[in-house]
Amino acid sequence: MTQADLAADIPAAAAPGTVRSASGVIARLTARKAVRSGVVWGYIFGALIASSAVSYTRIYKTQAARDALATAYGANKATSALFGPAPQLQTVAGFTAFKIGMTLMLLGAVWGLLTSTRLLRGEEDGGRWDLLLAGRTSRRRAAAQALAGLGAGLGVLWALTAIFAVGVGLDSSVKIGAGPAFYFALAMAATAAMFLAVGALASQLAPTRRQAASYSAAFLGVSYAVRMIADAGLGLHGLIWASPLGWVEELRPFSGPQPLALLPIAALTAALAVATVGLAGVRDVGAGILPDRARGAPRLRLLSGPAGLAIRLVRSTVLGWWTAIALSALLFGLIARSAGQTISGSSATDVLAKLGATGTGADAVLGVCFLVLAVLIAFAGAGQVTAARAEEASGRLDHLLAGPVARSRWLGGRLLIALGVVLAGGVLAGVFAWLGAASQDSGTGLRTLLDAGLNLVPPAIVIGGIGVLAFGSWPRRANVVVYAALAWSLLADIVGGFSGSGPASRLLLDSSVFHQMTAAPGAPPDWAANAVMAAVGIGCAVAGLIAFSRRDLKGD
Amino acid sequence: MQNLAIRTEGLTKRYRSVAALDHLDLEVAPGEVIGYLGPNGAGKTTTIKLLLGLIGASSGRAEIFGADCQRRPEQTHRRLAFVPGEANLWPSLTGAETLHLLGRVHGSVDAAYRDELIARFDLDPAKKVRAYSKGNRQKVILIAALMTRAPLLILDEPTSGLDPLMEEAFRLSVREAGDRGQTVFLSSHILSEVEALCDRVGILRAGKLVEMGSLAQLRHLSSLTVQATFDGVVPDLSRVPGVSSVAVDGRVVRCHVRGPVAPLLTALAGANVTELLSREPSLEELFLAQYGEHGDQTPTAHQAGKAEIADKAETQVARHDAG
Numbered sequence: 001m002t003q004a005d006l007a008a009d010i011p012a013a014a015a016p017g018t019v020r021s022a023s024g025v026i027a028r029l030t031a032r033k034a035v036r037s038g039v040v041w042g043y044i045f046g047a048l049i050a051s052s053a054v055s056y057t058r059i060y061k062t063q064a065a066r067d068a069l070a071t072a073y074g075a076n077k078a079t080s081a082l083f084g085p086a087p088q089l090q091t092v093a094g095f096t097a098f099k100i101g102m103t104l105m106l107l108g109a110v111w112g113l114l115t116s117t118r119l120l121r122g123e124e125d126g127g128r129w130d131l132l133l134a135g136r137t138s139r140r141r142a143a144a145q146a147l148a149g150l151g152a153g154l155g156v157l158w159a160l161t162a163i164f165a166v167g168v169g170l171d172s173s174v175k176i177g178a179g180p181a182f183y184f185a186l187a188m189a190a191t192a193a194m195f196l197a198v199g200a201l202a203s204q205l206a207p208t209r210r211q212a213a214s215y216s217a218a219f220l221g222v223s224y225a226v227r228m229i230a231d232a233g234l235g236l237h238g239l240i241w242a243s244p245l246g247w248v249e250e251l252r253p254f255s256g257p258q259p260l261a262l263l264p265i266a267a268l269t270a271a272l273a274v275a276t277v278g279l280a281g282v283r284d285v286g287a288g289i290l291p292d293r294a295r296g297a298p299r300l301r302l303l304s305g306p307a308g309l310a311i312r313l314v315r316s317t318v319l320g321w322w323t324a325i326a327l328s329a330l331l332f333g334l335i336a337r338s339a340g341q342t343i344s345g346s347s348a349t350d351v352l353a354k355l356g357a358t359g360t361g362a363d364a365v366l367g368v369c370f371l372v373l374a375v376l377i378a379f380a381g382a383g384q385v386t387a388a389r390a391e392e393a394s395g396r397l398d399h400l401l402a403g404p405v406a407r408s409r410w411l412g413g414r415l416l417i418a419l420g421v422v423l424a425g426g427v428l429a430g431v432f433a434w435l436g437a438a439s440q441d442s443g444t445g446l447r448t449l450l451d452a453g454l455n456l457v458p459p460a461i462v463i464g465g466i467g468v469l470a471f472g473s474w475p476r477r478a479n480v481v482v483y484a485a486l487a488w489s490l491l492a493d494i495v496g497g498f499s500g501s502g503p504a505s506r507l508l509l510d511s512s513v514f515h516q517m518t519a520a521p522g523a524p525p526d527w528a529a530n531a532v533m534a535a536v537g538i539g540c541a542v543a544g545l546i547a548f549s550r551r552d553l554k555g556d
Numbered sequence: 557m558q559n560l561a562i563r564t565e566g567l568t569k570r571y572r573s574v575a576a577l578d579h580l581d582l583e584v585a586p587g588e589v590i591g592y593l594g595p596n597g598a599g600k601t602t603t604i605k606l607l608l609g610l611i612g613a614s615s616g617r618a619e620i621f622g623a624d625c626q627r628r629p630e631q632t633h634r635r636l637a638f639v640p641g642e643a644n645l646w647p648s649l650t651g652a653e654t655l656h657l658l659g660r661v662h663g664s665v666d667a668a669y670r671d672e673l674i675a676r677f678d679l680d681p682a683k684k685v686r687a688y689s690k691g692n693r694q695k696v697i698l699i700a701a702l703m704t705r706a707p708l709l710i711l712d713e714p715t716s717g718l719d720p721l722m723e724e725a726f727r728l729s730v731r732e733a734g735d736r737g738q739t740v741f742l743s744s745h746i747l748s749e750v751e752a753l754c755d756r757v758g759i760l761r762a763g764k765l766v767e768m769g770s771l772a773q774l775r776h777l778s779s780l781t782v783q784a785t786f787d788g789v790v791p792d793l794s795r796v797p798g799v800s801s802v803a804v805d806g807r808v809v810r811c812h813v814r815g816p817v818a819p820l821l822t823a824l825a826g827a828n829v830t831e832l833l834s835r836e837p838s839l840e841e842l843f844l845a846q847y848g849e850h851g852d853q854t855p856t857a858h859q860a861g862k863a864e865i866a867d868k869a870e871t872q873v874a875r876h877d878a879g
Contacts, residue, residue: 208647208686294687298652304660313646395644399697402608402638403661404630552611 026132027145027152030119034153041111042157045104045188046164048491052100056092057173066090081232081335082369084249093176093254097184103494104161104188105248106224111157112195113202113216116150121203121212124286133285143204143280147273150196158189176254184253190265194244195220197272204279207288214320220245221324225331232335244268306400307413314387318421321380325373325425326432329453332369333436336362336444362442366433366452367522373433374456374514375490377425381460382482384418385467389478393556407549415468415541422460429453444521452520458533459513463489465537465544472547475554489513559622561586561708561739562607566616569602576602578763579616584741586621586707589734591750592743594760600743601641603760604712607741608638620708637662637701641713641743643693645685651696652681658700670703676725690717702729708739715746727753779812781841784824785831796823 060066070089080086083102088094120143123129133142162185169176176184199216206212227246230239240246241264250261283289302308388411391397400410430453434446467482474481492512509515516533518526562584569577577599584590594600605611607618609629618625620632645654659665674681677695685693694717701709709730715723730753733740744750750757757774759767767774779800786807793811794802797819802811813820817834824832 292687294684295682296650296684297682298650298656300653300656303649303653303657306661309646309657313648395640395642396646398608398610398638398640399645399658399700400661401610401629402633402636402640403658404633404663405661406630550612553605 024145025135026137026142027148029132030146030149031152032149033119034115034150035156036153037111037115038153038156039160041107042160043164045107045157045161046167048100048104049096049161049165049184049188050168053092053096053168053174053176054171056095056099057171060095063090066095069095081228081331082372084227085231087252088255091254092174093180093184096176097254101188101249101253105191105245106220108157108188108190108192109195109220109223109245110217112154112192112197113199113213113220115153116196116199117203117209117212117216119150120146120200121206122209124203125209127286129285138281139283139285140277140281143200143277147197147200147276150200154189154193154196157192158185161185161188180254180257183251183257183259186262187248187251187253190248190251190262191245193269194265194272197269197276200276201272201279204276204283205289207290207292211288214316217320221327225327228331232331306405306410307417309400310387310414310417313391314384314417314421317383317387318380321376321383321421322425322428325376325380326428328376329373329429329432330436332366332373333433333438333442333449334440336366336369336433336437337440337442362437363444363448364519364522366437366444366449367519370429370433370452370456370520371493371514373425373429373453374459374517375486377422377429377456378460378463378486378489380425381418381422381464382467382486384414384421385464385471385482386479388414389471389475392475392553395555397553401553408545411468411545411548415545418464419461422457422464423454425460426453426455426457429456448521451525455517455520455525455530458530458537459489459517461534461537462513462540463537465540468541468544469547470544472544472551475548475551476556485513489515559586560584560619561588562618562620562741564607564616564618567603567606567613567618568615569599569606569611570614575763577606580765582758582765582768584739586739587734587737588756589730589740589754590742591754591757592741592760593745593747593750593757594743595745598760599763600760601712602763604638604710604741604743607710608633608636634663635706636708636710637704637706639697639701639709639711639714641716643690643697643717645693645696647686648684650682650684651679651688651692654685654696655681655700655703658697659703662704662706664705665703666705667703669705670699673699673702673729676729677722691719691722694718695722698726698729702733705736705738707737708741709733710741712743713745714742715744715749723749779814779837780817781810781835781837782813782817782820783808783810783831783833784829785809787828787830789827791823791827793820793823796820 060069067090070086074086074089083098086094086098089098129142133139137145162182165176165181165185166178168174169178169181195216198219199212202212202215202219203209206215223243223245226239226243227249230237230243230246231249240250244265247261247264250258251265252258252261279289302312397410401407427450430450431446433453434444434449437444437449438446463482463485466485467478470481471478489512492508493514513533516529518524518529560583562582564580564582567577567580567582568575580599580603592600592603602611606613607620607625609625609632613626621635623631625632649657655670659670677699679692679695679699683692685696688696694714698714701711711730715726718726727749730740730742734753740753742750742754751771754771756768756770758765759774786809788807790804790807790809793799793809798813798815798817799820800812800814802809811820
C-alpha cells in the first residue's frame with residue numbers, strides 16, 4: 001500500500017461519511033464535464049439517426065426503389081470499405097445502420113479519445129489534479145473515479161442516442177422496434193466506450209495531452225485501416241476481428257445481431273480501464289510512463305522568426321494530417337478498380353450520383369472517396385486557424401508582438417503556412433491515390449488524379465478563410481466557428497445528397513462548400529467555381545487579417 | 557530636446573462603460589527607474605498593454621521615445637523589451653531555444669551578458685519549458701528581456717514566482733540597467749522591491765493615477781508614526797493639531813502626525829518621556845493610506861481603514877524593534 005493510500009485510509013476509519021463525499025469529488029467533477037459533452041453529442045447522434053431514417057422513407061418510397069438501392073450498394077466494395085458492408089438496404093433499419101453507422105462509430109471514437117485525454121491528461125497538465133490529489137484520495141482511486149465520471153458521460157450519450165432511435169422507430173413509416181433501436185444505440189456507443197478507455201490509458205502513457213491524443217488517434221487510424229482492408233472484398237474478411245471498429249461492425253445491428261461481439265468490446269474496455277488505474281498508481285503526477293524528453297540540445301534552425309516558430313510548432317500535427325491523407329488516398333486508389341467493376345446498371349450510377357459522382361467505374365468510386373480526403377484537408381487547414389488562436393489565447397503571442405513584429409506579418413506568415421499545408425495535402429491526395437490505382441492498373445492518369453487532389457483544396461480555403469475572419473473579428477469564438485463551418489458543410493453534403501431534389505435540399509446542398517466542389521476524378525474539376533471559392537476564402541482571410549491588426553489582443 | 561522615454565496624454569481604455577484606465581498623464585525621462593504600483597485590477601497591465609500597442613486606446617495617446625505606441629508599434633518595440641507577468645512560453649521549446657528565438661525576434665542580443673545572466677539566475681537552458689517550474693519560466697523571460705540591453709525595459713510584476721535569492725539577482729540586474737542609462741518601467745505590487753529600486757513611484761487606483769512623485773515627495777503625504785513611553789501620567793494627545801489615531805496601551809502611546817511635528821513635541825515636552833520612537837512611513841503605509849482614503853466611502857469604513865494602517869505601523873515598529 002502506498003503512502004497516499006494510507007493517508008486516505010486513516011481518516012476513512014475515523015469519519016467514513018466525510019471521506020466518501022470528499023473522494024467522490026473527482027468523479028463528480030469529471031462527470032459534470034463528460035456529461036455536458038455527452039448531452040451535446042447525444043443530441044447530434046440522435047438527430048443524425050432520425051434524419052437518416054426519415055430521409056430514407058421519403059426518397060425510397062416503393063419497395064422497388066429500395067430493392068434497386070440494395071442491389072446497387074449491397075456488393076459495392078468501395079462503399080463497403082469506407083462505410084462498412086450494406087446487407088439490408090431494402091429496409092429502413094438496414095439503410096440507417098449503413099448510412100450513419102460508420103460516421104457515428106468514428107464520431108464516437110473521436111469524442112471518446114478527445115474527452116478522456118482532455119479530462120484526464122489535460123486536467124493534469126493544467127495542474128488542477130495536484131489540487132485534487134492533495135485531498136483525501138490516492139492516485140489510483142482518483143483515476144478510477146475519473147473513469148467513473150467518463151462512464152457517466154458515456155451513459156448520457158448512449159441514453160440520448162437510444163431515445164432518439166426508439167423515438168424515430170415509432171414513426172409509422174420507419175417502424176423500428178424498441179429492442180433493436182436500443183441495441184443499435186448500444187453499438188454506436190460501444191466505440192465511444194472503447195476509445196474513452198484508449199484515451200485514458202494513453203493519458204497514463206504520454207506526458208502531455210497532445211501526445212496522449214495523438215497516440216489514441218493513431219490507434220483509431222490503424223483500427224479503421226484494418227477494418228477497411230477486411231471489408232474491401234480482398235478475401236481478407238477474417239481481419240475484421242483484428243480491429244475494434246470491426247467488432248462494432250460485427251454487432252450487426254438490424255441485420256442478424258451478434259451480441260457475442262460485445263465480449264471483445266467489453267474485454268478491451270475493461271482491460272484498458274484496469275491498466276489505466278494500475279499505471280496511475282505507479283507513475284508520478286504530471287509525468288507519463290513513457291519517458292519525456294524534457295532535456296535536449298537546442299535545435300535552432302527554424303527559430304529565427306515568427307514564421308519559423310510557427311512551422312516548428314505545427315510540424316508534428318501537420319505531418320500527422322499529411323500521413324492520414326496519403327494513406328487514405330493510397331487505400332482509395334487500391335480499392336477503386338475492384339469496387340468500380342461491381343457497379344453496373346443505371347440504379348448504381350444513380351446512387352453514386354446522390355453522393356456527387358457522375359462518372360462510372362473506378363473514377364466514380366474515387367470521386368465519392370475523395371470527399372473523405374476533402375474533409376481531412378479541411379481539418380488540417382482548420383487546425384492552423386485554431387493553432388493561431390491558441391498562441392493568442394495563451395498569451396505567448398505577446399512575446400512576439402512586443403518585439404518588432406507587425407501583426408500582419410505574424411498572421412500573414414501563418415496563413416501562408418496554412419495555404420501550404422492544404423495545397424500539399426491536395427498534391428499528396430492525388431499522388432498517393434495514383435500510386436494505389438496504378439498498382440491495380442486502374443488506368444487513371446497521374447494528371448487526372450493530381451487535378452482531383454487539387455480540386456479538394458478550395459473548400460478547405462473557404463472554411464479556413466471563414467475561420468480567419470472569425471479569428472479577426474470574434475476571436476474567442478474562432479474555434480467554434482471554423483469547426484462548425486466544417487461540420488455543417490459535411491452534414492449538409494451527406495444529408496442533402498440523400499434528401500431528394502426539393503428546394504429545401506437544394507438549399508442545404510448549396511450551403512455546403514463540399515457540394516460546390518465537383519466529384520473529381522468522377523467528374524472534371526470546375527476550375528472556375530474553384531477559383532471563386534479560393535477567392536472567397538482568401539477574401540475572408542484578408543478581411544480577418546485587417547480586423548486582427550486593429551483589434552485588442554484577447555486572452556482566454 | 558531629447559524625447560521622453562514614455563509620455564502619455566489622457567490615455568484611456570474603456571471596456572464598455574468601465575474605465576480600466578482613466579486619463580493617464582505620465583512622463584518618464586530616459587534613464588529613470590520608475591515604479592508603478594497598484595492593487596490587482598488597478599489598471600497596471602492595461603497601461604502596459606496600451607504602451608505596447610497590444611490593445612487600442614479608447615482616447616488619449618502614448619509615445620515611447622517620441623514614437624506613437626498605437627500607430628507605430630513596431631518602431632517603438634525596437635527600443636524596448638517586455639516581461640509579462642504570466643510566464644506563458646512554448647512548452648515544447650527548451651530554455652535555450654526560447655532565448656534564441658526571442659533574441660532573433662528582437663534583433664539585438666548581448667551574448668556575453670546573456671550568458672552572465674543565465675549563470676546569475678542559475679537557469680538550466682537545456683530543459684524544456686514544459687519541465688520548468690513557474691520561477692524558472694519567469695527567469696527565461698527576464699533573461700530574454702535583459703539580454704537585449706533595450707533602452708526601455710517594461711516589466712509587469714516580473715518577480716512573481718522567484719525565490720528570495722533570485723529576487724536579489726533581479727534587483728542587481730535592474731540596478732545594472734539603471735546604471736547603464738536604461739529606462740525601467742517596473743509595475744509591481746511588491747512594495748519593498750519598488751522602494752529598493754525606483755527613483756520615482758506612481759500609484760494607480762481603480763484606473764486613475766492617484767500619486768506620482770519621488771519617494772521623498774510621497775512621504776509628505778502620509779503621517780509620521782510616533783511611539784512614546786511615559787514614566788508617570790500619560791497626557792491626552794488626541795487634541796494636539798495634526799495628531800490622529802492615538803492608541804494608548806498602558807504607558808505606551810502610539811499616534812500618527814500629519815504636517816508639522818512642533819505641536820506634538822510641545823505637548824510631549826510637558827510630560828516625562830522615557831522613550832521616543834519615530835519613523836518615516838514605509839511605502840506599504842503610503843500605499844495603504846492611498847488605498848484606504850480612496851477606497852472607502854462611509855465614515856466607519858474610513859475609520860476601519862485608518863485602524864488597519866495603525867495596525868500595520870505597529871507590526872513595522874515591532875519588527876524594527878526585534879531587528
